Amino acid sequence: MSLRTGIDVAYLVAAICFIIALRFLSSPKTARLGNLIGAAGMTLALAMTFATPGLTHFPLIVVAMVVGAVIGVPAARLVKMTAMPQMVAMFNGVGGGAAALVSLTEFSRDAGQHVAIYVIVEVLLGVIIGCVSFAGSAVSFAKLQELITGRPITYPGQQIVNAILGVVVLAFAGAVLATSSTLALVILLLLALVLGVAFVLPIGGADVPVLISLLNSFTGLAVAASGFVLHSTVLVVAGTLVGASGALLTRMMSLAMGRSLTNILFSAFGAVVTASGSTEGSGGGSVRAGTPEDIGVLLAYSRKVAIVPGYGLAVAQAQHVARELADTLTARGVEVYYAIHPVAGRMPGHMNVLLAEANVPYEQLEEMDDANRDMPTTDAALVVGANDVVNPAAKDSPGSPIYGMPILNVDQAANVIFLKRSMRPGFAGIDNQLLYDPKTTMLFGDAKDMLNQLVAAVRAA
Amino acid sequence: MTGSILNLVTVFVLAGFLGFEVISKVPSILHTPLMSGTNAIHGVILVGAIIVTGTAHGTTQLSLGFATIVLATLNVVGGFVVTDRMLEMFKSRSKQLTESGAPGQSQPSGPKGEDA
Numbered sequence: 381m382s383l384r385t386g387i388d389v390a391y392l393v394a395a396i397c398f399i400i401a402l403r404f405l406s407s408p409k410t411a412r413l414g415n416l417i418g419a420a421g422m423t424l425a426l427a428m429t430f431a432t433p434g435l436t437h438f439p440l441i442v443v444a445m446v447v448g449a450v451i452g453v454p455a456a457r458l459v460k461m462t463a464m465p466q467m468v469a470m471f472n473g474v475g476g477g478a479a480a481l482v483s484l485t486e487f488s489r490d491a492g493q494h495v496a497i498y499v500i501v502e503v504l505l506g507v508i509i510g511c512v513s514f515a516g517s518a519v520s521f522a523k524l525q526e527l528i529t530g531r532p533i534t535y536p537g538q539q540i541v542n543a544i545l546g547v548v549v550l551a552f553a554g555a556v557l558a559t560s561s562t563l564a565l566v567i568l569l570l571l572a573l574v575l576g577v578a579f580v581l582p583i584g585g586a587d588v589p590v591l592i593s594l595l596n597s598f599t600g601l602a603v604a605a606s607g608f609v610l611h612s613t614v615l616v617v618a619g620t621l622v623g624a625s626g627a628l629l630t631r632m633m634s635l636a637m638g639r640s641l642t643n644i645l646f647s648a649f650g651a652v653v654t655a656s657g658s659t660e661g662s663g664g665g666s667v668r669a670g671t672p673e674d675i676g677v678l679l680a681y682s683r684k685v686a687i688v689p690g691y692g693l694a695v696a697q698a699q700h701v702a703r704e705l706a707d708t709l710t711a712r713g714v715e716v717y718y719a720i721h722p723v724a725g726r727m728p729g730h731m732n733v734l735l736a737e738a739n740v741p742y743e744q745l746e747e748m749d750d751a752n753r754d755m756p757t758t759d760a761a762l763v764v765g766a767n768d769v770v771n772p773a774a775k776d777s778p779g780s781p782i783y784g785m786p787i788l789n790v791d792q793a794a795n796v797i798f799l800k801r802s803m804r805p806g807f808a809g810i811d812n813q814l815l816y817d818p819k820t821t822m823l824f825g826d827a828k829d830m831l832n833q834l835v836a837a838v839r840a841a
Numbered sequence: 842m843t844g845s846i847l848n849l850v851t852v853f854v855l856a857g858f859l860g861f862e863v864i865s866k867v868p869s870i871l872h873t874p875l876m877s878g879t880n881a882i883h884g885v886i887l888v889g890a891i892i893v894t895g896t897a898h899g900t901t902q903l904s905l906g907f908a909t910i911v912l913a914t915l916n917v918v919g920g921f922v923v924t925d926r927m928l929e930m931f932k933s934r935s936k937q938l939t940e941s942g943a944p945g946q947s948q949p950s951g952p953k954g955e956d957a
Contacts, residue, residue, distance in 0.1 A: 398882050399863055405878040405924075406867045412928040415878050419921045422885060426917075429888045435895030437903065444907045445892070446886075448914025455915075456922035467923050468877045475883050475916035481909040482889045485902055498846060550908055593876045600879065603886045604856075608849055610889050617856045618885040624860025626879050631873065636869045670869070677868035841868075 383431060390428035391614035397421025397616050402625055408677055408841055425614055445655035466524035469592045472518025472599055478511030479602035479619075484569060489560045495560050499520065500608065504553050506605035507565065508572045513598040515576025520588050523580075530585025542578050547805065549575055587644045590633045592639075597626025616819065636674075656813065667803065670821035672830060675762075675797055676837020679705075682759035682795075684715045686751065688788055689735065691725045692765015692800065696827035699738040702764060704757050705835050706744065712838070717744050718760070719788050721769035752789045761793035765827050771812045780810055796820040799830050874927040883900025887913035 398764075404414025430438070459467045483506030522528045552568040555561070569644075583591050592663050600622025607615025634641045679685055687702060706716045718740065724731045733743065746754065755761070763770055770790045773780040790796050791814050798815060800822065804812050814820055823830050890913040894906030918941055 394885075398885075399859065401878060401882065402860075402863045402875075405875045406864045406871065408868065408871060411871060411874055411878075412925065415874075415881070415921060415924045418878060420883055422882070422921070424916055425888055426891070431889050432892060432895065435892070437895055437897065437906075439893055440903065440907060441894055441910060444910035445914045448911045449918050450917040451911075452918035453922060456919040456926070459923070461926070464877075464923060464927060465873065467919065468873070468880055471884075471916050471919040472880045474912040475880070475920075478886045478890055478909050478913035478916060479883075480887060480914070482893050482906055485893045485905045485909065488905075489896075489898070542954055584955060589873065589876075593872075596876055596880050596883070600883045603883045604853060605914045606886060606889050608846070608853075610892060611845060611849065612889060612892070613852055615885060615889050616852050618882055620853050620856035621860040622862070622883040624857045625864045626860075626876070628861055628864060629867070629879070630873055632867060632869075633872050633876075633918065636872065664890065673866070674869045677870050681870065782940075783955060806882070837930065 383433060386430055387428045388613075390424055391612075394421040394425035395614055395617040397424070397513065398621055400620060401431045408681060431542050463525070465589050465592060466521045469517045469520040469588075469595070472592060473514045473521065476510045476517065476595070476599040476602055477604045478510075479599060480507045480514065480569060480572075482606040483507050483510065483602075483609050484565060486606075487565060491634055497557065500557050502559060502605050502608040503565070504556060506567070506602050506609060507569050508549065508553070508575075509598050509605065510602035510635055511569055512576035512579060513595045513602060514582040515573040516595045516598075516600070517592065518579040519577050520592050523585055530588075532584045533581040535577035538582065544733065545571070545575055545578055583645065585762045587639075590630060590639075590641070590644050593603030593626060593630040593633050594645075597630060600624075600626050611775070636668065636670075644685055645703060661711045667815060668818075668821050670797070670823055672823065672833035673837045675823055675839075676834050678795060678797075679709060679714070679760055679762070679834065680712055680838045680841035682709075684717075684754070684758045685759040686717055686719045686755065686758045686793060688719045688721075688761055688763040688766050688770060688790055689724060690721075690764060690766020690769060691730075692827050694725055694730060694734055694765070696829075697767065698764065698828040698831050699734045699740075701828055701831040702834065703735070703738040703740050705831050705838065707739070708835050708838050717746045717751070717754065719746055719748070719755075719790070721748055721766070721788050724766055724769050748786060752792075755789045755792040758793040760795040760797060761790040761797065762797045763790060764799045765814055767798075767800070768810065770814065771810060772814055773810060773812070782810060790814070791817065794819065797823055799823045799825075799827055801826065874924055877920060877924040877927060881917060881924055884913060884917030884920050887917050889913075 387498060398421050401414045401418030403743040404410035404417065456467060483503045485627050487503045545633050549571050550569065552564055552571060555564045556568060580591060600619045604619030604623060607766055619751055631641060634644055687700065687706060693699060693702060709716050718735060720731050730744065768782060770788050771782060772791050774782045774787045777783060796817065798820060802824065815822065864875065887910065890906065890909040894910055897903045897906045
């Protein structure tokens with residue numbers, strides 16, 4: 381087996397590692413292993429690259445890698461958990477920049493010689509997509525880090541300016557195709573950076589994670605384009621895998637937010653849409669609906685879960701399966717408590733009677749004051765068929781009929797899950813703003829049926 | 842040359858379909874770690890960066906190559922480390938389970954590395 385073949389086999393193994401990594405990262409049980417397998421594949425591919433015949437400048441290469449690692453490892457190690465999204469944006473951006481530079485450098489080497497049209501197209505794609513990803517990620521980082529405002533940045537005539545920018549980029553792409561000029565390509569690179577900034581500015585802070593996922597997919601495609609330029613199969617495979625799975629993931633993320641991708645990317649362009657966005661809270665705002673599988677995983681990997689029973693639990697006769705869910709979670713090491721509001725249900729003590737019938741251990745029942753003390757440290761509050769007793773309007777809108785009523789502060793938990801049959805308001809007939817909160821997920825359906833599905837989902841997680 | 846470009850296009854198309862198929866039904870709690878994991882994988886551009894730099898001629902190409910390797914290394918190293926940190930919560934959970942042993946007893950807040 382020649383050295384060249386050996387290297388190619390190593391690249392094949394690396395590609396298989398990447399595929400397994402993606403598969404494993406899709407499930408909570410195997411996710412961590414998946415990441416390690418990906419890292420192992422990467423290490424193998426890099427190690428074998430050094431054996432490529434004809435390579436020189438090894439000291440320079442090693443020094444550059446050490447510099448990158450010395451910056452990268454501490455940055456990734458020390459960053460706070462809350463700052464993770466902007467770190468992902470940054471690491472994604474530098475990848476896109478690297479892909480653009482690889483294409484540019486390879487092109488400048490062949491400058492002056494006759495270059496086939498398809499090679500120039502590959503270079504153009506690598507440079508444009510890579511630069512858009514780099515600049516877009518940089519702006520995303522600035523938005524999340526609050527270096528600039530997280531609000532959509534718009535100005536009059538933005539669409540026209542962006543359209544002109546797009547046309548100019550296309551014109552220079554044509555110029556590079558016609559002349560194979562490195563100078564034209566460098567100008568194009570700078571224009572693509574501007575395009576990346578212009579693309580991201582009008583997107584609001586809450587939507588930036590979806591945007592980063594899209595840019596991540598872009599970087600994958602830029603890497604694939606560089607793979608075409610260099611005739612490197614492993615770059616094409618890995619880049620395309622990321623491009624395709626990243627596109628699908630972007631779609632899943634925007635669906636999980638209850639928005640369409642076009643809505644996220646372009647909604648700020650029309651002032652009308654923005655205006656309706658700001659009034660969103662007052663009634664028909666956007667609601668996030670989840671699946672039992674999603675919620676099951678969330679609960680299974682929480683530390684502390686509150687179950688908030690209400691009249692809906694009594695109607696559905698779901699107290700036994702609620703207890704089953706609590707037991708399943710407790711068996712996994714999750715701390716579970718029932719937060720009991722004194723007037724939950726249709727009579728005082730309704731919930732205590734109901735849960736006692738299901739033999740819920742007494743020490744898991746918490747009265748309102750105790751429960752409210754625990755709420756801020758609770759990872760997930762599962763509200764089963766209750767509404768008015770958790771409605772923050774009782775605290776913060778003096779005009780509301782229930783203003784002043786003591787409530788369970790589930791809005792202080794990290795995640796809120798409402799298990800309801802529909803969006804209909806509760807007994808008091810008052811709309812609940814908490815249903816529209818970004819940290820709230822709705823699980824529509826019969827309480828008993830949904831709890832059964834949650835039990836199954838937690839067991840599978 | 843035409844043959845080799847066709848081979849690459851074939852690989853590209855197949856990898857595209859595979860990318861769509863390999864992730865399916867990802868629970869939303871894993872969306873961000875998965876994004877970060879795929880982010881690390883496109884750090885494979887470092888392979889390209891090393892090849893370009895290793896065959897470079899002249900100061901311009903060498904400086905470009907140096908910058909490219911620094912950026913690509915940041916992508917690889919940072920990507921995998923950040924993903925691993927995100928996934929630590931899943932690991933600590935299973936470890937805590939084996940340590941606690943007896944199911945049915947509620948544990949006081951177990952050993953945790955990070956504030957998620």
